[in-house]
Amino acid sequence: MPTESTYPKLAIPDVDLWTFLFERKDRAYPDYKVIYVDADTNRSYTYAQVRSTALDFGTGLKSVWEWKKGDVLAIYSPNCIDTPAIIWGTQWAGGILSPANPGYTADELAFQLKDSGAKGLVTQKPFLKSAIEACKKVGIDEDRIILMGDERDETMKFKHFSHVRNLAGTSRYRKTKINPSRDLAFLVYSSGTTGHPKGVMLSHTNIVSNVSMLVTGEGKNLSWKGGINNEGDKLLAFLPFFHIYGLTCLIHQAMHAGLTLICMSKFDLAKFCEHIQTHSITFAYVVPPVILQLGKNPIVSKYDLSSIRMMNSGAAPLTKELVETVYNRLKIPIKQGYGLSETSPTTHTQPWETWRTYIGSVGRLLPNQTAKYMSPEEKEVPAGETGELWLKGPNIFLGYLNNPEGTKNALTEDGYFKTGDVGHQDKEGNFYITDRVKELIKYKGFQVPPAELEGILISHPDINDVAVIGIEDHEQATEVPRAYVVPKKGVKGGKETEKRIVEWLGQKVASHKRLRGGVRFVDAVPKSVSGKILRRVLKEMAMEEKKGAKAKL
Structure with missing residues (x-):
């Protein structure tokens, strides 16, 4: 049987975002409450x-x-x-x-x-x-x-x-x-395996429902007043506002709850720590590479981060070791959450009080949602068994813009969204995400579609064939793109050629899509009979290479 959220069902207001935020009757905080502050200029x-x-x-x-x-x-x-x-x-x-x-x-x-x-x-x-x-x-x-x-x-x-x-x-x-359930509030672009980003159609109801759901997940712990100067909770915002994580969890949640959002234009570790100290930040949404730096980078010791009461990590799984390393060093608790562009985004979050009990879990299913884990044959699997996570609720997107085929593949006729993420739930209702069905590479929370990079690389004069996969970079706590290249006849596959290809691609794509995993030269790209790249084989090759490198140490 599908799992229903254990939280009480919410009454989602049938209104557009303007009405939800600016014409509400239940706003507790005053007009003069400061909501958004520029971290550098204090504007x-x-x-x-x-x-x-x-x-x-x-x-x-x-x-x-x-x-x-x-x-x-x-x-x-x-x-x-x-x-x-x-x-x-x-x-x-x-x-x-x-x-x-x-x-x-x-x-x-x-x-x-x-x-x-x-x-x-x-x-x-x-x-x-x-x-x-x-x-x-x-x-x-x-x-x-x-x-x-x-x-x-x-x-x-x-x-x-x-x-x-x-x-x-x-x-x-x-x-x-506005018709809240049908009219779009946002078109956010999520990279697809087809090589081009997909326009994710999010309605006003999608965002209104997700902000309402966040109130259940975080609300009782985050307040508009209290603390040292009765200024309430202060959130540090470096996660990009062009991504749904920043749009909903930062911009919308801050306005709805009356929280103060200290805005950084981009992430810089020293500035991140300095702003926590200067502004007495109490809560931060983060990603695993930031957690890694907090646990290991010596620069962190120069700052007083004691005002932080909790951090929430999303975008990729966190290891127990990493969470404990940061807690032992800084005494900052770190819980996890889960979501996708298509779910507006937050579907799960760990309760603050159980962050340490279930490290590794993305938490409990937020209100008004139904979830089930499905086998490759699309049969539901029982609790404890691994499957692909499917979700249903008022926060599920309306479809992909100009892409009926993609929409049909992602949404079932009865309203479930196939997340493409693999995991399981335990008997206590905690959810775990362990792998991805999708071939997308996740670099520091950014999605990198291999097909897009392959489409560009194949036009390089030195390349005959190419496949791109994500490999784990443990030092950065993230995946990075690596290209497996069949060089043109007469082209020597060595360091010089690798450098040339990496720099050439770097000029054609955004920073997060660069070949930080380097280039490996192969005689042939492994493919199925139908011509599909067998990325699994390449990942096995990468694992063998890694084992070989360790053996030589």
Whole structure:
């Protein structure tokens, strides 16, 4: 039998995100509560300032750009405290947000802009060159590129988002009516094994339900008031806002609960520790490579991290050894959670009080969901046995944009999402994720599709055939991409050729897709009769190589 959540069922409000956040009757914290703070400059937004800025931007979109319901606005930027107001202003105007990785090349950004049908782009000044190039490729006019953040364009050619407002003053614009369960709030892009990212369609109800579910998982432990100066809990935000983990768990949860979010534009270990000490951070969402550095890097000892009450790790499994190493060194408890872009994202989290009892578990199933583990033959397996995790609930996405085949393969007729992740549950209701059905490589929480890299590498003049797999890098506590290359006749497969290939690819893809696992030269890429790459064989080769290297030590 499928497993139902053991938490009490929630009444999910049938409203859009603007109504959920800004027209609610149960908000406990005041208008002047500071919600978003820039970690470096201390520039900030209160609840009231976010609302008024969003409203100005939303009316401006309708007035200046004649924004229509369903129009897509893309954001191409590192973390910025302007992002929330832009998100909710766009949604007030009936729009959909599609955040893009600021590490994308112009070609990678152009794909997302074209696939999503974006009508405009918000970026920051240092990213203008790639933004302009990408927009030119897909036919977005330059006057539809606007800036966010502290830097302005001195040429005045590109407006700051705060200047996109209804200057007439007399025209009245109303909030666009939204069907919460059908109308999209976000189009986030999740890499697929086909070589191109897939647009994950998330409705307003998907996000509203997941924020409500997070209240059950974290709510009683995170508060808007209390602590040293009665400022309440403070969360440190370095996880990217272009990813659903950052969008829901950081941006939306902070606004809903009245928590203070200290925003870092990107991760840097020394700054991470410094901000915890300076701002008295009490909680942080992290990923395993950060946990690894907290356990081993000597720089951490220079800072006082004692204000942290708990960390939550997601994106990849954590070992018991790593959790205990950090706890023994810093006395910081670390619990785990689980989720995917397609689930808005959080489906499981460990209760704070049992973080140490069930290390290795991703926790309990959050409210309003049903789960089951399925065999390769799609038969349900009993508790304790391994299978692929299938999930059902109000947080499950509506499908992949422009990809009916992908949607059909991911969603069953009765509403289950096939996660592609393998694991089991124990008799106490704790869930474990042990492996992936999917071939995606997860580098520090980023998804790297092997087929995409193979498609680019095959065009290299020195390569006859190629396959890419993820190999475990224990020093970084993450997978890294490695290419197995059949060189062209006459090309010597050595260090020089490897360096040439790695550097060549590095110029064509975002940083997280680089061949950090290097290149291995082979006589042939193992394939099935139908021509499918047998990555399992390559992984076995990598394991043998690793054993051989250890034996020589």
